[in-house]
Amino acid sequence: MSLVKKFATVGGATLGSRVFGFVRETFMAAALGTGPVADAFNTAxxxxxxxRRLFAEGAFNSAFVPLFAREIEARGMDGARRFAEEVFGVLFTVLLLLTIAMELAMPFIVRELIAPGFADDAAKFASTVTFATIMFPYLACMSLGAMMAGMLNSLHRYFAAAIAPVFLNFILIGVLAFAWYSGHDAIAVGYGLSWGVLAAGLVQLAIVWVAVRNAGMRIGLRRPRLTANVKRLLVLALPAAITGGITQINLLINTNIASGKAGAVSSLVYADRIYQLPLGVVGIAVATVLLPELARALRAGNLNEAANLQNRSVEFTLFLTLPAAAALLVMSEPIVRLLFERGKFSPESTVVVGHILAIYGLGLPAFVLIKAFIPGFFAREDTRTPMIFAAISVAVNVSLALTLFPSLGAGGIAIAEIVAGWANALLLFATLLWRGHWGRDIPLLTRVPRLVIAAAIMAAALHYAVQWLAFPLSSAAPLAVRAATVCALVAVAMLIYFAAAFGLGGASLAMIGRSLKRKAAPAAASTAGEGTDE
Incomplete structure (x- = not known):
């Protein structure tokens, strides 16, 4: 299967999850707006x-996948299964102890770490503690599920792990629909959503567990033991967990800061939901597929293949991400108005969330590039360097957020996030270049500036179109008119971008055709005696 087709498999499943996520957030905005229950639930x-990002996606999609893939090649499926069982026993034990400790300490954690700004509002504080207590076991389900998802990715089975998250949205949409039909008040909706999150974690774990069994891996529960393989995983996993979860670390810190102003937490969450669509579809798909592919190429000693994988991944991400970033920058407010402005979500909330979303648009390419750069380190079992850069990024984010929040509110936090993201991306790229792990690629160097120009042309056209269509995009226009206008603008913008990209030479039909037809290059057997890639 070609690299682009693998991206499409994961990205398509992620797109389905994100679309249903929009539906979920639309219902939630109508039911809760940016009020106190919305703040409490989103914070919890x-x-x-x-x-989940720290223990699951960061650690296991970054540290576990290369080690598991190496076990498959060195010792076959039985050896990989034994390694997985060793890891599963340790992970299950750690998660059980962590869940018990966090449940007991939840009031302290909410008051001192997550949302100190809620302490003065007894009702909001109590709701946040209760919601967090109900939902926290979701972590154990998703962490165990992420380990199994890493196994599936190493076995070239991407779909089940990518589609499982959509069930969180299915369940929460069902909860919100039932609450609306039954006329429940806001606090009852909050309780329903919290129990729905826990149920979704169990369902998602069941899906990947069944998929792993169908792939020929039957994982049993072993007594936890720190074997040599597990110790090696832990050495890699700690910095990988921090690095992989850097966005979530920043978000947690920003939630702490934003809790000092009513509605700020929910405004950031609603904007984040929209911006996560292109980030998830493109960035997560590239990171999920690129890591095991790059690890296999490097183990086989095929450096040309590894360099080509990296360059084509960056080219692909920018080709799709730059127009998305331009659209979010120029027409963020009409998008927010169409998706969320109804019920308890007011026009004033639209202005605030739209402003935050426009800022996020400026940072979108950085966060997608981070996901394309990090596999270049993790595939070489270097998790320390990205961790250091992640720590620098956190320091930049915290210092800027504390500085800007008093004067700019939630918008200041968004600015801090994107500056930190760009700092992280530039540090990662410069280090890959300095170490000689990023080969000079003339097609990439010539196409990227042209893609930027194509996105700028599209943004300029959208800017004037939004001004010209002010009434059809306003709150006064019927919902159907607003939806049709936004869809028409998106369609026209895509035509302009692709015409400019192809016309300027930023993309070509031949390039796309080669990417779609391209198979993974056969890897020569290494001197260590590893087998060839399948």
Whole structure:
């Protein structure tokens, strides 16, 4: 299967999840707006989500995947299964102890770490503690599920792990629809959503567990032991967990800061939901597919293949991400108005969330590039360097957020996030270049500036179109008119971008054709005696 087709498999499944995520957030905005229950639920949900990224996606999609793939090549499926069981026993034990400790300490954690600004509002504080207590076991489900997803990715089975997250949205949409039908008040909706998150974690874990069994891997529960393989994983996993979860670390810190102003937490979450669509579809797809592909090429000693994988991945991400960033920058407010402005979500909330979303648009290419650069380190089992850069990024984010929030509110936090993201991306790229791990690629160097120009042309056209269509995009226009206008603008913008990209030479039909037809190059057997790639 070609690299682009693999990206499309993961990206398509992620797109389905993000679309249903929009539906979920639309219902939630109508039911809760940016009020106190919305702030409480979004803050509480941030806690297990943060740990999920740190323990699950950061550690296991970055450290576990290369080691598991190496076990498959060196010792076959039986050896890989034994390694997976060793890791599963340790992970399960750690998660069980962590969940118990966090449940007991939840009031302290909310008051001192997550949302100190809620302490003065007894009702909001109590709701946040209760919601977080209900939802926190979701972490254990998703961490174990992420390990199994890493196994599936190493076995070239991407779809089940990519489609499982959509069930969180299915369940929460069902909860919100039932609450609307039954006329429940805001606090009852918050409780329903919290229990729905826990149920979704169990369902997602079941999906990947079944997929792993169908792939021929039957994982049993072993007594936790620190074997040599597990110790090696832990050495790699700690910095990988921090690096992979850098966005979530920043978000958790920003939630702490934003809790000092009513509605700020929810405004950031709603803007983040929209900006996560292109980030998830493109960035996560590239990171998920690129890491195992790059690790296999490097193990086989095929440096040309590794360099080509990296360059084509960056080219692909920018080709799709730059127009998305330009669109978010220029027409963020009409998008927010169409998706969220109804029920308890007011026009004033639209202005605030639209402003934040426009700022996020400026940072979108950086966060997607980070996901394309990091596999270049992790595939070489270097998790320390990205961790250092992640720590620098956190320091930049915190210092800027504390400085800008008092005067700019939630917008200041968004600015801090994107500056930190660009700093991280530039440090990663400069280090790959300095170490000679990023080969000079003339097609990439010539196409990227042309793609930037094509995106700028599209943004200029959208800017004038939004001004000209002010009434059809306003709150006064019927919903159907607003939806049709936004869809028409997106369609025209895509035509302008692709015409400019192809016309300027930023993309070509031949390039796309080669990417779609391209198979993974056969890897020569290494001197260590590893087998060839399948």
């Amino acid at each position: 949900f941030r806690l297990p989500n943060t740990f």
